[in-house]
Amino acid sequence: MTELVDFLKSSGFYNLRWQEVVMLAVGLGMIYLAISKKWEPYELLPIGLGIVIVNLPLSGIATTPVEGTGVQDAGILGVIFHYGLSHWNILPPIIFIGIGALTDFSPLIANPKTLLLGAAAQVGIFVAFWGALGINEIDPGRFGLGEAASIGIIGGADGPTTIFLSAKLAPELLGITAVIAYTYMAAVPFIQPPIMKLLTTKKERQIVMKPTRAVSKTEKLIFPILLMIIILLVVPMAAPLVAMLVAGNLFRESGVVPRLTQSASNELLNIATIFLMLTVGTQLKADLVFSLDTLLILALGLVAFACGTMGGILFAKAMNLFSKDKINPLIGSAGVSAVPMAARISHHMGQKENPNNFLLHHALGPNVAGVIGSAVVAGVFISLIG
Amino acid sequence: MPESWNYHLSQWSHAIEETSLQQAAITTAIGAGTAFALLTALLIILLIMGFVAVRIQRRQAEQSAKAELALVSADALRGARATAAVVAVGVLMSRSELGGREAGENKSDEGAVS
Numbered sequence: 001m002t003e004l005v006d007f008l009k010s011s012g013f014y015n016l017r018w019q020e021v022v023m024l025a026v027g028l029g030m031i032y033l034a035i036s037k038k039w040e041p042y043e044l045l046p047i048g049l050g051i052v053i054v055n056l057p058l059s060g061i062a063t064t065p066v067e068g069t070g071v072q073d074a075g076i077l078g079v080i081f082h083y084g085l086s087h088w089n090i091l092p093p094i095i096f097i098g099i100g101a102l103t104d105f106s107p108l109i110a111n112p113k114t115l116l117l118g119a120a121a122q123v124g125i126f127v128a129f130w131g132a133l134g135i136n137e138i139d140p141g142r143f144g145l146g147e148a149a150s151i152g153i154i155g156g157a158d159g160p161t162t163i164f165l166s167a168k169l170a171p172e173l174l175g176i177t178a179v180i181a182y183t184y185m186a187a188v189p190f191i192q193p194p195i196m197k198l199l200t201t202k203k204e205r206q207i208v209m210k211p212t213r214a215v216s217k218t219e220k221l222i223f224p225i226l227l228m229i230i231i232l233l234v235v236p237m238a239a240p241l242v243a244m245l246v247a248g249n250l251f252r253e254s255g256v257v258p259r260l261t262q263s264a265s266n267e268l269l270n271i272a273t274i275f276l277m278l279t280v281g282t283q284l285k286a287d288l289v290f291s292l293d294t295l296l297i298l299a300l301g302l303v304a305f306a307c308g309t310m311g312g313i314l315f316a317k318a319m320n321l322f323s324k325d326k327i328n329p330l331i332g333s334a335g336v337s338a339v340p341m342a343a344r345i346s347h348h349m350g351q352k353e354n355p356n357n358f359l360l361h362h363a364l365g366p367n368v369a370g371v372i373g374s375a376v377v378a379g380v381f382i383s384l385i386g
Numbered sequence: 387m388p389e390s391w392n393y394h395l396s397q398w399s400h401a402i403e404e405t406s407l408q409q410a411a412i413t414t415a416i417g418a419g420t421a422f423a424l425l426t427a428l429l430i431i432l433l434i435m436g437f438v439a440v441r442i443q444r445r446q447a448e449q450s451a452k453a454e455l456a457l458v459s460a461d462a463l464r465g466a467r468a469t470a471a472v473v474a475v476g477v478l479m480s481r482s483e484l485g486g487r488e489a490g491e492n493k494s495d496e497g498a499v500s
Contacts, residue, residue: 113429115425115426119425126414129413226428377417385413
């Protein structure tokens with residue numbers, strides 16, 4: 001009888017608390033959204049699954065190997081988290097190789113002005129950074145500089161960059177910042193359009209931009225190399241992200257290593273995504289989520305996204321005051337990264353006003369610039385705070 | 387806890403806050419400044435690169451247009467020569483035909499005489 005009681009006590013059912021039940025519902029909700037609504041399925045599906053797995057009590061699958069842990073005491077996802085993120089932090093840079101292999105810099109090279117839109121959209125990062133620090137005024141000691149930077153980088157709307165920075169500066173916030181970043185990236189179609197409409201006039205939304213020039217292969221080869229050299233000379237801490245991005249892009253543009261391009265943009269990216277997203281999901285344990293911190297980060301993340309969108313649009317409008325060739329301010333919102341979703345939103349908003357307006361190619365410029373900008377800001381945060 | 391300790395503690399925590407605020411301000415200034423400066427530097431590089439690329443493309447286009455023109459003019463010359471040759475041959479042949487006919491006529495005249 002005692003054995004039976006002991007067995008029942010060691011079961012998940014006996015140890016299940018209401019917080020875990022809620023988290024199971026959250027995880028299942030994410031899986032539902034990924035499958036049924038196709039919301040960022042490559043991220044939300046494994047993250048949701050990770051949440052479900054980690055909130056089933058006593059599974060131990062996310063137990064990390066710390067000193068003193070017995071042989072085989074650590075769980076598979078804990079080991080991947082430990083070596084892939086918290087110890088070596090290699091998974092986000094690996095993802096960046098894949099992103100580089102999928103990135104086309106032509107829209108940026110053809111219309112370099114859009115780089116400034118990518119820079120302007122980074123304002124969201126700093127607004128959220130200061131917002132997190134401002135909370136300390138009400139509740140002293142809640143968020144340190146590292147935590148504030150991890151929260152701020154959500155505004156960069158770049159999942160791997162958020163994870164990379166959080167793993168370095170605030171590992172305890174890694175799960176929550178990553179999930180919030182990906183959730184808001186999935187929610188870009190709902191967050192951005194009202195802001196875009198609010199800040200632009202109908203006439204501005206109807207602006208048809210001049211077609212861009214053709215970009216030569218030489219330019220496509222020179223630009224990423226120059227980009228890497230310049231950024232790494234100024235912000236060496238951005239190397240893991242920027243260098244990997246450029247490596248993947250050179251594979252693609254050189255045209256001489258099709259197998260590497262194929263591997264980087266498919267197999268490598270997919271394997272890293274599986275590991276990264278599952279382990280990020282496992283960081284969302286009920287104990288961590290049910291706290292005021294989570295709600296505050298949720299609010300600050302939204303502020304960061306909104307301010308980034310505003311920054312890009314307002315800067316585009318400001319550029320139009322001095323520029324001969326007008327820019328449709330809708331492409332400014334794509335500066336927040338969220339590749340390629342934010343660019344698509346700009347395109348759709350433009351087409352609603354003028355069905356003959358094709359903004360997608362133009363919006364990819366600030367979109368890619370946003371990725372570079374957020375990686376630079378992450379590098380600066382690590383240099384100064386890490 | 388003595389009053390003086392409390393005072394020192396409050397001063398210390400205040401100092402920490404001041405320091406972190408200062409660091410936050412510096413981080414923001416450097417972070418935003420660096421991102422903007424780097425992207426502006428890349429913008430300038432891209433503008434220069436674009437200027438050079440457009441010039442090279444234009445030059446290449448001009449050169450290929452010239453080459454095409456030269457080819458066309460060479461073709462035209464060859465064509466004109468060929469036409470001239472055909473005309474010349476035609477003229478010569480018609481002359482020789484005419485000469486032959488005249489010679490025949492003369493022969494028949496001769497025969498009639500003989």
